[in-house]
Amino acid sequence: MTEPVFIISTGRSGSTAVSNCINLHPKLVSLSEMILSVHYNFGISGEGWKGFDKQVWTGKEFWELLAQKEPVRLAPYEKKGLYNKEILYERKENSLFNEKTGLPAIASITLPHLTNEPDKLYQELKAVVPAFPEGSLSEQYLRLFEWMQDRFGGDTSVERSGFSTDAVEYLIDMFPNAKFIFLYRDPREIAVAFNRFQTMKMGKTILKAMEDTGLDPSDPSTEAEKLGVYQWLHPDYFELEKLHQVEIPYNELGSWISKSLLHAGRVIESLPEAQQHWLRYEELLQQPEKELRSLIAFINPPSVSGEENEEWIKAGASRINPKPDTWPGLPEEKITTLEKAVQPALRYLGYE
Known part of the structure; x- marks a missing residue:
């Protein structure tokens, strides 16, 4: 084959x-x-x-x-x-x-x-x-x-x-x-797209809730009242509007995207043409x-x-x-934060 x-x-x-x-x-x-x-x-x-x-x-x-x-x-x-x-x-x-x-x-x-x-x-x-x-x-x-x-x-x-x-x-x-x-x-556009991606925001927020509470809010058997400020993530109490309000910080998101693109690019460029x-x-x-x-x-x-x-x-x-x-x-301040975080990838991929 x-x-x-x-x-x-x-x-x-x-x-x-x-x-x-x-x-x-x-x-x-x-x-x-x-x-x-x-x-x-x-x-x-x-x-x-x-x-x-x-x-x-x-x-x-x-x-x-x-x-x-x-x-x-x-x-x-x-x-x-x-x-x-x-x-x-x-x-x-x-x-x-x-x-x-x-x-x-x-x-x-x-x-x-x-x-x-x-x-x-x-x-x-x-x-x-x-x-x-x-x-x-x-x-x-x-x-x-x-x-x-x-x-x-x-x-x-x-x-x-x-x-x-x-x-x-x-x-x-x-x-x-x-x-x-x-x-x-363009890593800037990837970042904005991820902040519109409901499933990723859901996963990130669930992970944060698990870190803070030790409980999985997506598990229906979890006692919702023990989740505190994350109670809205429980299936019985889920509020879509609150998910819409979640924004992954652009410095965190941009840094991951930049490192990930640089890593993959450098690995792939080492392959035979x-x-x-x-x-x-x-x-x-x-x-x-x-x-x-x-x-x-x-x-x-x-x-x-x-x-x-x-x-x-x-x-x-x-x-x-x-x-x-x-x-x-x-907003201008978010663009500044994002561009600073993704600067290495912008330069590497020729988006400057």
């Missing part, structure tokens, strides 16, 4: 749009939020990346990793107005997963991104993956990628996950011959056909004609919608 391709970004950088474009290509299998949604504890537990240090995996163990369920604790909040467009899985009365069962990370985005029948695809994987022979984690993922390619008639797997800038070295260690696309955006491609989001918006043509030339799926690529470029470009920057609309 061909080597996989990974799209590396902080999130809020157009990676979903690129992933949707990839999904239009007849020979590319778009694995949206596969690896890192499985290995990252959604920012709630604080445990960070899971499983990368384990040396040998049986097929059964690998399936248990893919099938592990996180409690579906967002549903009560969604009923009260929390908007989370990233989760593509629809929980219905007759669906395989719901609030009571919990939702495997692989089923939340990856599978419904690929098919309108994610439950059927999940059951197919459940029948196949446990029979994989023993191997390293990378070998198991390569077997999974190959199976996915056969299943969807593709020849190249393209995985993308938000927040992957913080895990790029793990991916390079696992897949040293893979290709890496560094998708980046044939394994790295840099994609500036603003240029994708301004010249979508040009950037998609450059992107597919880098990915270079082996069994596709130039005509098919051109058709894909036109189809993908039609899905790219220009968006004006919003960070200049911040």
